[in-house]
Amino acid sequence: MWKSKASSISTVNSPKENKRTGYTIPAGWMVMVISSVVHLDPEIYENPFEFNPWRWEGKELRSGSKTFMVFGGGIRQCAGSEYARLQISIFLHHLVTTYDFSLSKDSEVVRVPSPFFPNGFFMNISKCSNK
């Protein structure tokens, strides 16, 4: 079995029949891991659509966890996950401490198989008045 190139959807191709996981994956089938289904499962994350940064407190957030799969898992998990987390932290810090921002109009969001905004995402951004 082998995994595809990096993408937000991990796929595994099965060149021959595979029964290792307890499920039978027929030869030639592709198994697709849709991580957003895990991240939006209310049994794992209470009110998954609510913005709640504190939800992560005390959770297992290492790459490869079965309840946090942003960076995939297994031997092909994201090689840049720590770098990406650092860059995102720096970006968010500067965004919220330097700028005021708000939605300029509601945007449609599609969450599965991968989050995207089919009609765009519109924001008002201005420098904080005290900066």
Ligand code: HEM
């Ligand atoms: C928010 C940012 C990122 C996300 C959400 C992300 C997510 C992922 C995911 C889901 C995979 C597939 C894992 C799997 O198949 O199980 C992957 C693979 C990979 N990512 Fe990232 N990634 C991010 C940023 C980066 C950055 C910044 C780098 C490099 C500097 C990077 C390098 C790689 C590489 C090299 C792989 C392939 C690993 C392999 O096939 O052995 N990623 N990433």
